[in-house]
Amino acid sequence: MQVLVLVFINIILAISLNLVTGFTGQLSLGHAAFMGIGAYTSAILTLKASIPFLPALLLGGILAAIFGVIIGIPTLRLKGDYLAIATLGFGEILKIIELNLKITGGTVGLRGIRQETNIWVVSVAVVITIFIIYRIMKSRVGRSFIAIREDEVAAEAMGIDTAKYKVLAFAVAAFFAGIAGGLFAHFYRYINPNSFGFSRSIEILSMVVLGGMGKISGSIVGAAVLTAAPELLRSISAYRQLIYGILLVVMMIVRPEGILGDVDVKIPIQRKLEKLLNKNS
């Protein structure tokens, strides 16, 4: 059960990173930082301000989204690899701040966070995340994200305010990463800055890459495989990071479209799901 909770949290992280990197084409290496903001915010609110879990969780997501905008706006002028490095830099700065602030507990982190996350809570959160991201991607907004990835100059020439949409992608992704962080904090009951560093960002990126960039179903599969495998096969868990490294290289060379392949595989359940998602609510 514990593995399943972690799988679900990682699905939220992978889908949200996919929104920025896979769909909008902006490589972000600081996704874990947004997770950290959500985790710390919600944990501090439940721990020190006795705010109920749900509002605390949402506030964590919202603060992460605000940071997404703050980071998104200045980095907009950057393209591709520069953007990647800038997001990495922001992530590291945030981590260093978390290491040095009193309210975040410094290097020790925060202990004794209330246990609020369980399998039901994360299930609902995953379903809501998939629903919202799916709907965004099948709309005018989502099309604009993909257009930016495909050709930014042409997207702008077609009337898309590319700057606005890139910030929007960052903000939405940061929101869900923040929610995932809040769920994480209230599941493990203990957080420290190292949970939200560069290696976590790479872990999330590996999930997105494995499943295929720009595919929601891919992120679900990628997160499930990479989370469950090291938990179930204890023998490989020591080589976890090593495997992420090999995975990134091999996937890029052999199968950049992800393990699911170029065609978005549609299993029967998925078809039904899509029908359901497309139905007017």
Add this chain to the structure above:
Amino acid sequence: MFFQQLINGITLGSTYALIALGYTMVYGVLKLINFAHGEIYMFGAFVGMIMVTTFRLSIIPAFIISMLLSSLLGMGIEMIAYRPLRKSTRITALISAIGVSIFLQNLGILIMGPATRPFPRSIRSYYVNLGAIKIDILQIIILIVSIILMVALHLLVKNTKVGKAMRATALDKDAAYLMGINVNRIITITFAIGSALGAAAGVLIGLYFNSVSPLMGSMPGLKGFVAAVLGGIGNIPGAMLGGVILGVIETLGAAYISSAYRDAIAFAVLIIILLVKPSGIMGVNVREKV
């Protein structure tokens, strides 16, 4: 106090400059941030340390062997992880480079263990006293070695046939190829030289701080990149200047503002420079062709 810190900063900065050169050269020819460069630096430091401890070599042959082996590593990385992606998008190649970096770092942990190991000080301790300032002979050596390597690189790129071919490849790979330049060979040479310089920095820093560890490459690697961007990426004198400036800013910042935020300073510098002048101090703005 201030001058002491300044000298410490310049010493640190000259090693950043050596690392930055590797980034800048590779970026120049491939438009790729060679993320694994920090790990090559780490590898170089380990080779140097092992040569001195296990093989009981003196520091100069250890230094040279480290540079040679690291250039082989650099060439191998390029052939395996980057060459198949030459025609892919830049984001694809960058992800592959990140993969190589993570892989090497963890391979290092697996083989050498995660702990920090000492790098025996194989140079006699000697301090130059200039009034209140105390300069370690090692600092002077680092500075001199860095300058020699940088000048050698500069002359190589400016005056030799290989250097000319490198510059041509950086400007336009296809045109260079049509002019009869073996582009693959030039890229290989670029990786070899860049990696050798990274390894040199690794050995020097290993000596200076008397320690090596599998994780030692990630921060200096990133800072080397920041230095390259600060100076103007793709620009060799820019990388040297950027390295020294970054080293000084970081050391002074740590001394006078807060040492807890030491690593944040470099990233703050990066973000500011990217926003204010993304082409760096010595770079030229390139406009995207529509």
Add this chain to the structure above:
Amino acid sequence: MALLEAKKLTMTFGGLMAVDSVSFNIEQGEILGLIGPNGAGKTTCFNLLTGIYQPTSGEILFKGENLRGYKTYEVTKKGIARTFQNIRLFGAMTVLENVLIGQHCRTKTGLFGAITRLGSVKKEEENAREKAEELLKFVGLLEKKNEKAKNLPYGEQRRLEIARALATDPELLLLDEPAAGMNPQETNDLIDLIKQIRQMGKTILLIEHDMKLVMGICDRIVVLDYGKKIADGTPKEIRENSRVIKAYLGDPD
């Protein structure tokens, strides 16, 4: 009043004068050709008109309004759309989606609407699809609506770019070498298409090297050479203009 007035447009890159004090008008409903040897500054002119570059000096008036300072997407919304010389479609998206993107600036759905999918949002999406299909039918690509843009043959990609530009509902359509790489049959079809677009009430500015096309459909032609305007007149006048002949064929001396 002319639909668009370019007044002493100048654009320098470093020391290079890519466009040097060029003035011309585009009248409502006409087809204006912009020609000149390679490197004459034609595409730079397009980039100036669409806000990709801001002119070093000079101004552009569109329906009397100065376009200085407007970003590309704002210019598109004001009613100027373009195609690209080196086709820039959204390759991984379907043909239909490409045309839907063209309608971006004429539709409104935001994040909230996308998630809730209220009645008005569904209606807007349906209308956009209908309009996209109409445009695809117009350029003859309706049967291919679900194919990926990058899988279309070259000539069809050019037509798709035109459909996508038309989807922005422009008053002025800029076509950058629409016949490049087309065979004579495709070029003839293109000429018919451009004439039909004019009949829809659109004004067209086109860059083209295919003289049969230029002379055949343009009401008026502006000739650039080394960034300067060297002639402006009807196809007949241009054909007989000695400066134009010299620019294209070189000085007989």
